[in-house]
Amino acid sequence: xxxxxxxxxxxxxxxxxxxxxxxxxxxxxxxxxxxxxxxxxxxxxxxxxxxxxxxxxxxxxxxxxxxxxxxxxxxxxxxxxxxxxxxxxxxxxxxxxxxxxxxxxxxxxxxxxxxxxxxxxxxxxxxxxxxxxxxxxxxxxxxxxxxxxxxxxxxxxxxxxxxxxxxxxxxxxxxxxxxxxxxxxxxxxxxxxxxxxxxxxxxxxxxxxxxxxxxxxxxxxxxxxxxxxxxxxxxxxxxxxxxxxxxxxxxxxxxxxxxxxxxxxxxxxxxxxxxxxxxxxxxxxxxxxxxxxxxxxxxxxxxxxxxxxxxxxxxxxxxxxxxxxxxxxxxxxxxxxxxxxxxxxxxxxxxxxxxxxxxxxxxxxxxxxxxxxxxxxxxxxxxxxxxxxxxxxxxxxxxxxxxxxxxxxxxxxxxxxxxxxxxxxxxxxxxxxxxxxxxxxxxxxxxxxxxxxxxxxxxxxxxxxxxxxxxxxxxxxxxxxxxxxxxxxxx
Amino acid sequence: xxxxxxxxxxxxxxxxxxxxxxxxxxxxxxxxxxxxxxxxxxxxxxxxxxxxxxxxxxxxxxxxxxxxxxxxxxxxxxxxxxxxxxxxxxxxxxxxxxxxxxxxxxxxxxxxxxxxxxxxxxxxxxxxxxxxxxxxxxxxxxxxxxxxxxxxxxxxxxxxxxxxxxxxxxxxxxxxxxxxxxxxxxxxxxxxxxxxxxxxxxxxxxxxxxxxxxxxxxxxxxxxxxxxxxxxxxxxxxxxxxxxxxxxxxxxxxxxxxxxxxxxxxxxxxxxxxxxxxxxxxxxxxxxxxxxxxxxxxxxxxxxxxxxxxxxxxxxxxxxxxxxxxxxxxxxxxxxxxxxxxxxxxxxxxxxxxxxxxxxxxxxxxxxxxxxxxxxxxxxxxxxxxxxxxxxxxxxxxxxxxxxxxxxxxxxxxxxxxxxxxxxxxxxxxxxxxxxxxxxxxxxxx
Numbered sequence: 035x036x037x038x039x040x041x042x043x044x045x046x047x048x049x050x051x052x053x054x055x056x057x058x059x060x061x062x063x064x065x066x067x068x069x070x071x072x073x074x075x076x077x078x079x080x081x082x083x084x085x086x087x088x089x090x091x092x093x094x095x096x097x098x099x100x101x102x103x104x105x106x107x108x109x110x111x112x113x114x115x116x117x118x119x120x121x122x123x124x125x126x127x128x129x130x131x132x133x134x135x136x137x138x139x140x141x142x143x144x145x146x147x148x149x150x151x152x153x154x155x156x157x158x159x160x161x162x163x164x165x166x167x168x169x170x171x172x173x174x175x176x177x178x179x180x181x182x183x184x185x186x187x188x189x190x191x192x193x194x195x196x197x198x199x200x201x202x203x204x205x206x207x208x209x210x211x212x213x214x215x216x217x218x219x220x221x222x223x224x225x226x227x228x229x230x231x232x233x234x235x236x237x238x239x240x241x242x243x244x245x246x247x248x249x250x251x252x253x254x255x256x257x258x259x260x261x262x263x264x265x266x267x268x269x270x271x272x273x274x275x276x277x278x279x280x281x282x283x284x285x286x287x288x289x290x291x292x293x294x295x296x297x298x299x300x301x302x303x304x305x306x307x308x309x310x311x312x313x314x315x316x317x318x319x320x321x322x323x324x325x326x327x328x329x330x331x332x333x334x335x336x337x338x339x340x341x342x343x344x345x346x347x348x349x350x351x352x353x354x355x356x357x358x359x360x361x362x363x364x365x366x367x368x369x370x371x372x373x374x375x376x377x378x379x380x381x382x383x384x385x386x387x388x389x390x391x392x393x394x395x396x397x398x399x400x401x402x403x404x405x406x407x408x409x410x411x412x413x414x415x416x417x418x419x420x421x422x423x424x425x426x427x428x429x430x431x432x433x434x435x436x437x438x439x440x441x442x443x444x445x446x447x448x449x450x451x452x453x454x455x456x457x458x459x460x461x462x463x464x465x466x467x468x469x470x471x472x473x474x475x476x477x478x479x480x481x482x483x484x485x486x487x488x489x490x491x492x493x494x495x496x497x498x499x500x501x502x503x504x505x506x507x508x509x510x511x512x513x514x515x516x517x518x519x520x521x522x523x524x525x
Numbered sequence: 526x527x528x529x530x531x532x533x534x535x536x537x538x539x540x541x542x543x544x545x546x547x548x549x550x551x552x553x554x555x556x557x558x559x560x561x562x563x564x565x566x567x568x569x570x571x572x573x574x575x576x577x578x579x580x581x582x583x584x585x586x587x588x589x590x591x592x593x594x595x596x597x598x599x600x601x602x603x604x605x606x607x608x609x610x611x612x613x614x615x616x617x618x619x620x621x622x623x624x625x626x627x628x629x630x631x632x633x634x635x636x637x638x639x640x641x642x643x644x645x646x647x648x649x650x651x652x653x654x655x656x657x658x659x660x661x662x663x664x665x666x667x668x669x670x671x672x673x674x675x676x677x678x679x680x681x682x683x684x685x686x687x688x689x690x691x692x693x694x695x696x697x698x699x700x701x702x703x704x705x706x707x708x709x710x711x712x713x714x715x716x717x718x719x720x721x722x723x724x725x726x727x728x729x730x731x732x733x734x735x736x737x738x739x740x741x742x743x744x745x746x747x748x749x750x751x752x753x754x755x756x757x758x759x760x761x762x763x764x765x766x767x768x769x770x771x772x773x774x775x776x777x778x779x780x781x782x783x784x785x786x787x788x789x790x791x792x793x794x795x796x797x798x799x800x801x802x803x804x805x806x807x808x809x810x811x812x813x814x815x816x817x818x819x820x821x822x823x824x825x826x827x828x829x830x831x832x833x834x835x836x837x838x839x840x841x842x843x844x845x846x847x848x849x850x851x852x853x854x855x856x857x858x859x860x861x862x863x864x865x866x867x868x869x870x871x872x873x874x875x876x877x878x879x880x881x882x883x884x885x886x887x888x889x890x891x892x893x894x895x896x897x898x899x900x901x902x903x904x905x906x907x908x909x910x911x912x913x914x915x916x917x918x919x920x921x922x923x924x925x926x927x928x929x930x931x932x933x934x935x936x937x938x939x940x941x942x943x944x945x946x947x948x949x950x951x952x953x954x955x956x957x958x959x960x961x962x963x964x965x966x967x968x969x970x971x
Binding site for chain 2 (some may be wrong): 080081082083084085086087088089090108109110111112113114115116117118120121134135136138139140141142143144145146148149156159160163164167178179180183184210211212214216428429431432451452453455503504505506507508509510511519
């Protein structure tokens with residue numbers, strides 16, 4: 035189990051904390067059994083393509099908190115993700131009916147001279163200018179490869195400014211070179227919130243709030259209605275939460291998460307430091323995930339009866355439609371490519387819908403979560419069928435394209451920007467799960483099943499595109515084993 | 526007299542990015558068909574840069590070999606301590622095997638440039654066998670406009686060979702920065718069409734169906750045509766130095782009949798084209814253009830809530846080109862104009878001269894700053910007497926609501942539009958722009 039130290043300003047990477055890996059090929063049974071003792075050997079590659087880094091995940095999370103400013107202490111390119119984050123933020127604001135506004139990510143614009151002389155004063159100046167411009171409720175400072183390598187004293191700069199600015203000034207360390215697992219950036223963001231925002235409970239009794247870790251919250255209304263039956267109210271985080279809401283996360287009855295990768299750190303952090311229980315079942319995607327998650331939450335809240343009534347209603351309401359969907363989807367061969375929590379949960383969901391998952395690739399794999407256990411979603415898959423083929427790779431497209439070319443599935447289900455494109459170019463029907471609540475509970479699995487039926491019904495774009503375009507890979511490579519560039523050495 | 530508020534000082538913060546860092550030059554490589562960058566950089570650089578310059582900018586996705594296809598050494602902690610030239614060598618070797626591409630440009634990021642990896646030494650090992658060049662593009666060097674220039678410099682110096690002879694009438698066109706300008710493919714097509722219309726043979730390295738054969742033709746051109754206030758000046762000077770090719774520098778991207786007429790006359794005269802031929806081409810195109818403007822006159826003159834004044838927030842190329850068009854062809858009046866491309870301080874004065882006489886005796890005040898937040902504060906403080914027309918980026922959409930203006934996204938980031946092969950250049954481009962502006966106005970209250 036990793037001790038979550040909220041007195042210290044930095045969180046260790048997933049590789050160091052959770053034994054996270056980015057290179058593996060085998061079966062889910064092997065992965066699960068080796069992960070138990072953190073015994074999975076990570077394998078490096080002798081060819082690699084651009085993946086992603088922690089700072090994108092970190093800035094994306096922090097900048098979507100209401101009325102904050104994120105200062106990136108880096109070269110201007112490290113703030114380029116502000117553009118995509120702005121689009122994402124506006125989409126979620128539309129769902130939530132919030133103010134139409136731009137995200138606030140300000141770069142300190144490190145230049146060549148700064149790499150020699152340092153730029154702590156420039157950072158301070160950026161913070162002061164941004165504070166004057168926006169009057170935020172908090173300022174987060176994210177780091178970059180440059181600030182990390184030249185050893186900028188970020189904490190010192192923030193301490194110097196505290197007398198001038200009466201708001202939380204919080205560092206978030208997310209240098210790209212530190213971790214191959216971009217999800218380490220989620221932890222950086224959550225650590226910043228635990229370290230610099232969350233306060234001890236203001237009263238002894240818990241509130242009726244349940245912390246709900248998610249992205250943009252499209253299922254918000256459904257969750258509010260369901261939680262009302264259990265006598266609790268959700269507080270969605272981090273995106274669109276207010277600083278005041280975040281200060282009081284320590285007072286909640288429990289923490290739940292739509293994604294095991296996303297929620298592990300903050301959930302366990304709140305449990306270890308403030309006794310707020312974190313629901314550690316697999317995530318509430320599809321039926322079994324939802325049932326286990328709801329039952330576990332119900333137990334903590336003492337609402338077992340209400341949960342069983344709710345589940346029975348949901349089951350009854352969706353039975354017929356699910357049977358129809360299963361008949362249509364039965365036996366379709368599918369490959370999954372997602373982050374580890376979504377990937378392993380969605381593999382189960384696809385099987386609940388009657389599809390045949392022939393391969394599950396995840397962008398990394400955490401051998402254990404912060405509470406010390408192998409992810410429940412992984413254990414569950416190993417229980418169902420330990421021979422399921424799995425691989426782990428940090429968006430190494432050459433492997434995925436090679437694999438899809440060999441497997442020729444009916445469908446490729448993904449979650450990562452740009453991931454669905456390549457399968458489509460190969461004539462394979464695809465769906466990229468953009469919305470984290472796509473397969474949430476009973477409504478979600480019906481929704482997801484309908485999406486898949488539609489995708490399989492009309493494959494015209496994939497067919498036509500595939501007949502017109504060429505892949506950027508050599509014949510030689512497509513003839514090799516998909517994982518032949520994974521090296522045996524251990525690091 | 527226009528005044529520049531020059532604040533390109535060392536302590537320049539940047540809020541609301543409108544360009545990216547030097548490594549953004551990777552997209553200029555991808556704009557050359559069958560060429561690909563190999564990044565010696567951190568794991569997230571590529572994704573951030575192509576996201577901002579590509580996907581979220583007119584919906585320019587990965588295409589043939591962009592996005593996560595781009596090879597990268599994905600720098601780790603070990604690499605920044607011990608260096609990573611061996612890793613780079615392995616990635617390059619395997620890139621040749623795995624990928625089906627013809628031309629490679631190794632680009633470094635901040636990590637490699639600070640650590641001091643000798644990338645040139647690694648790349649030189651391959652230059653006899655492969656078409657491969659390299660440039661140091663660590664993000665802290667500045668903007669992707671500079672990155673674009675560094676990519677061109679590397680290709681010119683390390684790859685291009687002198688041509689046995691110049692080809693009469695062959696003209697290389699250098700203009701907007703690919704991807705940064707979401708309309709770039711249309712821009713190069715339209716400029717090529719204009720040259721062709723007066724009997725010249727355009728040569729462009731960027732865009733579909735051009736690629737390495739076009740690149741190989743560059744030293745054989747009769748002259749280089751630079752259509753840009755400052756970006757690309759280094760490249761045409763370097764081509765003059767290396768291959769003795771003279772260049773014509775035309776600062777303003779021609780949008781609409783007034784500037785396009787001037788453009789054709791200037792280029793034609795430089796190339797020795799018969800003036801009668803040029804005038805015939807201009808007359809035919811103006812006929813077409815004014816047919817539609819005449820037909821739309823009611824909309825242009827009598828629509829409710831028309832703007833009288835305009836504000837452009839864009840790079841130097843578009844701020845100048847759009848200002849000229851709106852003044853000369855739509856009779857609008859400039860507010861202060863904003864140039865957000867981090868124009869180098871020593872080039873700002875030259876850029877500014879173009880705003881002294883936009884046409885019709887009008888000049889414009891110009892603010893150079895890469896800080897979008899500062900631009901927006903300045904616009905908020907402006908007193909508007911009619912609903913302003915704001916041609917900027919998708920960042921301006923929120924601002925336009927606040928100041929009750931019309932926003933049309935034309936400059937990076939253009940995340941709210943999908944752009945294929947259209948552009949605002951030339952006569953047809955002018956018509957497209959009038960359509961887009963007045964469609965925005967008409968749709969606003971309906």
